[in-house]
Amino acid sequence: MSHASLPCSSPEPTGTPIVDRAATFFQLLQQQICDGLEALDGDAKFRIDNWTRDHAEAEGPILGGHGSTRVMQGGRVFEKAGVAFSYVHGRFTEAYAQQFPGDGLDFVATGVSLVLHPRNPHVPTVHANYRRLSRGSSGWFGGGADLTPHYAYPEDARHFHAVHREACEKHPEIANFAELKKACDAYFWLSHRNEARGVGGIFFDHFMGDTEKTFAFVQDAGRAFLHAYLPIAERRQHTPYTDREREWQLVRRGRYVEFNLVHDRGTIFGLKTGGRIESILMSLPNMVSWVYDHQVEPGSREAELLDIVRNPRDW
Amino acid sequence: MSHASLPCSSPEPTGTPIVDRAATFFQLLQQQICDGLEALDGDAKFRIDNWTRDHAEAEGPILGGHGSTRVMQGGRVFEKAGVAFSYVHGRFTEAYAQQFPGDGLDFVATGVSLVLHPRNPHVPTVHANYRRLSRGSSGWFGGGADLTPHYAYPEDARHFHAVHREACEKHPEIANFAELKKACDAYFWLSHRNEARGVGGIFFDHFMGDTEKTFAFVQDAGRAFLHAYLPIAERRQHTPYTDREREWQLVRRGRYVEFNLVHDRGTIFGLKTGGRIESILMSLPNMVSWVYDHQVEPGSREAELLDIVRNPRDW
Numbered sequence: 001m002s003h004a005s006l007p008c009s010s011p012e013p014t015g016t017p018i019v020d021r022a023a024t025f026f027q028l029l030q031q032q033i034c035d036g037l038e039a040l041d042g043d044a045k046f047r048i049d050n051w052t053r054d055h056a057e058a059e060g061p062i063l064g065g066h067g068s069t070r071v072m073q074g075g076r077v078f079e080k081a082g083v084a085f086s087y088v089h090g091r092f093t094e095a096y097a098q099q100f101p102g103d104g105l106d107f108v109a110t111g112v113s114l115v116l117h118p119r120n121p122h123v124p125t126v127h128a129n130y131r132r133l134s135r136g137s138s139g140w141f142g143g144g145a146d147l148t149p150h151y152a153y154p155e156d157a158r159h160f161h162a163v164h165r166e167a168c169e170k171h172p173e174i175a176n177f178a179e180l181k182k183a184c185d186a187y188f189w190l191s192h193r194n195e196a197r198g199v200g201g202i203f204f205d206h207f208m209g210d211t212e213k214t215f216a217f218v219q220d221a222g223r224a225f226l227h228a229y230l231p232i233a234e235r236r237q238h239t240p241y242t243d244r245e246r247e248w249q250l251v252r253r254g255r256y257v258e259f260n261l262v263h264d265r266g267t268i269f270g271l272k273t274g275g276r277i278e279s280i281l282m283s284l285p286n287m288v289s290w291v292y293d294h295q296v297e298p299g300s301r302e303a304e305l306l307d308i309v310r311n312p313r314d315w
Numbered sequence: 316m317s318h319a320s321l322p323c324s325s326p327e328p329t330g331t332p333i334v335d336r337a338a339t340f341f342q343l344l345q346q347q348i349c350d351g352l353e354a355l356d357g358d359a360k361f362r363i364d365n366w367t368r369d370h371a372e373a374e375g376p377i378l379g380g381h382g383s384t385r386v387m388q389g390g391r392v393f394e395k396a397g398v399a400f401s402y403v404h405g406r407f408t409e410a411y412a413q414q415f416p417g418d419g420l421d422f423v424a425t426g427v428s429l430v431l432h433p434r435n436p437h438v439p440t441v442h443a444n445y446r447r448l449s450r451g452s453s454g455w456f457g458g459g460a461d462l463t464p465h466y467a468y469p470e471d472a473r474h475f476h477a478v479h480r481e482a483c484e485k486h487p488e489i490a491n492f493a494e495l496k497k498a499c500d501a502y503f504w505l506s507h508r509n510e511a512r513g514v515g516g517i518f519f520d521h522f523m524g525d526t527e528k529t530f531a532f533v534q535d536a537g538r539a540f541l542h543a544y545l546p547i548a549e550r551r552q553h554t555p556y557t558d559r560e561r562e563w564q565l566v567r568r569g570r571y572v573e574f575n576l577v578h579d580r581g582t583i584f585g586l587k588t589g590g591r592i593e594s595i596l597m598s599l600p601n602m603v604s605w606v607y608d609h610q611v612e613p614g615s616r617e618a619e620l621l622d623i624v625r626n627p628r629d630w
Binding site: 071073080193254258261271280281282286288289292293 | 362364386388508565569573589592593595596597600601602603604605608
């Protein structure tokens with residue numbers, strides 16, 4: 001599979017506002033990622049739901065926007081895979097606006113977001129999101145990508161981090177890989193479980209420095225995604241697995257749901273601003289299990305994973 | 316099955332603080348409910364986890380306490396049933412304390428809480444909780460019970476409400492059934508879905524009036540639970556069901572998880588105060604499904620249920 005043809009420049013004329021250039025990039029990235037995932041899966045296709053929202057039907061802070069929500073369900077490799085693009089504008093409530101930089105209540109938000117839930121417990125779940133927000137006269141980028149394996153494969157974690165390190169190192173003025181890895185571990189932390197959601201990745205928010213340089217970094221980080229993830233999925237997709245390993249995957253997916261519904265700022269942003277509910281919650285797995293007081297055998301592969309998520313490490 | 320031997324008085328000597336009398340009642344109620352559910356199930360038994368927490372191991376606002384978490388998994392009727400008693404004390408943070416009546420930061424909370432997830436989609440999920448809280452020199456009762464069917468059986472909803480209406484009507488100075496039903500619909504509302512979690516029940520909070528009269532109402536409401544629920548479970552447990560009905564049940568359970576993790580004050584109270592995580596999240600079903608943009612056939616039994624949860628009614 002070739003990963004060579006990822007978008008490398010935005011086609012807008014000089015003078016196009018950064019938010020529109022970012023939106024164009026996010027749409028191209030969505031298309032490329034969906035193409036790459038369909039090629040890997042070889043079976044299921046993404047269903048494409050394009051949507052618009054105008055002022056007349058607006059409820060809550062979002063006043064208008066458009067997007068494309070793409071979900072693949074029941075594939076060979078992916079039980080459920082969602083890749084969404086959106087561009088919305090609106091007015092924050094006073095209380096909610098306080099957590100953002102900038103001034104006033106008007107906001108614009110555009111981004112691409114994905115969560116992939118593979119069928120095989122040995123293929124890791126993964127999430128990535130890149131976005132441009134503005135509030136009043138201030139604007140910033142945010143995003144990242146993080147890997148959530150159900151079984152520990154250190155070489156997978158090292159590969160995923162190495163690709164993202166490389167993307168960061170091309171932009172030393174903007175991104176310090178070690179800091180972004182630390183921020184990722186801090187953000188994807190289930191405080192009520194005292195464990196990380198996964199093995200890390202990169203995370204950043206409120207990147208308000210030089211716009212061109214920051215946008216260049218965001219583009220390289222976004223383009224890194226398929227390079228970081230596909231080789232892992234390719235080499236784990238045929239690993240045989242047992243019923244016990246499948247059960248463990250469903251239990252770990254429960255932690256994923258807990259994070260997304262209790263802690264995740266993106267999900268809460270969507271729910272608070274009255275976003276399209278099916279797009280916001282496309283991140284939730286199609287099959288999940290909560291087992292009371294689930295325990296793992298000491299020394300087992302499951303215990304190995306728990307040790308890793310309880311003690312985040314550099315890869 | 317006899318429901319006659321429910322606890323009718325608290326055994327403490329005169330002068331026992333109300334919180335301790337309430338705790339004793341909640342423990343007796345827990346035992347009676349577990350006995351009734353085991354008798355119905357006839358197969359699985361509740362596993363009993365008694366726990367204590369002392370100051371040395373305290374994390375977060377909870378400084379100490381004890382409880383008994385009882386969970387039945389893999390039963391004939393119940394896939395997962397949790398009935399928990401707890402008694403904790405601690406200190407709120409300034410910010411979190413603001414949502415409660417009373418003064419200062421010290422709090423005491425005791426209560427019994429249950430969530431039952433039956434195997435058969437025609438047997439409704441149900442939740443109940445009765446509790447006594449105090450903050451500083453103020454104390455109050457709260458609680459309620461609500462029914463979450465996956466398929467509409469109006470006679471079940473009518474029975475559940477009739478039993479609770481009767482409990483309220485014995486205490487006209489304390490509880491107005493119509494108001495408590497309305498409060499239930501308002502509380503168990505998934506604002507991000509624009510639908511109720513279920514068909515209603517009763518809900519109340521911050522009942523700070525005459526302590527003896529309020530406690531008497533809470534006891535009658537708690538004792539009403541088995542009368543309200545068991546006859547429904549008994550008559551639906553053998554209803555045949557299809558794979559499609561099972562899938563619908565798992566999708567509806569997804570809504571249940573969304574409510575508990577995004578909206579429920581009790582769950583958030585537990586997570587914010589650093590409560591015992593397995594006890595707080597015992598309410599989550601053992602098997603859940605999120606299907607992107609799930610649609611029901613017009614005129615189907617699934618559509619009938621959706622119409623009911625989108626338009627709460629009096630039964």
